[in-house]
Amino acid sequence: MTSPIADPPPLIDQAWSFARAVATFFADGCCIVSRSQYERRLQICDACPSRADWKCGACGCIIPLKARGQSMQCPLGKWPSETTGTVG
Numbered sequence: 709m710t711s712p713i714a715d716p717p718p719l720i721d722q723a724w725s726f727a728r729a730v731a732t733f734f735a736d737g738c739c740i741v742s743r744s745q746y747e748r749r750l751q752i753c754d755a756c757p758s759r760a761d762w763k764c765g766a767c768g769c770i771i772p773l774k775a776r777g778q779s780m781q782c783p784l785g786k787w788p789s790e791t792t793g794t795v796g
């Protein structure tokens with residue numbers, strides 16, 4: 709699905725969001741979700757109007773990476789973090 713980001717967050721906010729996501733991922737032991745959890749997250753993002761190609765328009769994160777981390781969560785609450793992942 710290709711659509712422009714209507715009103716993406718400022719670059720500084722995207723950078724801060726990315727830094728927090730990476731820090732959270734490492735603090736969580738670099739755990740990743742199962743394949744089924746990953747695909748479910750991607751399906752939700754595919755249908756989300758905030759999605760712009762591979763990027764989340766709400767936080768600026770790269771969706772295929774964000775959806776992989778167990779500790780990650782959708783900034784709009786469309787999918788939660790998980791606790792059943794494995795070390796990646």
Ligand code: SF4
Nearest residue numbers: 753756764766782786
């Ligand atoms: S992470 Fe959430 S807000 Fe971002 S594209 Fe996916 S569902 Fe939409």
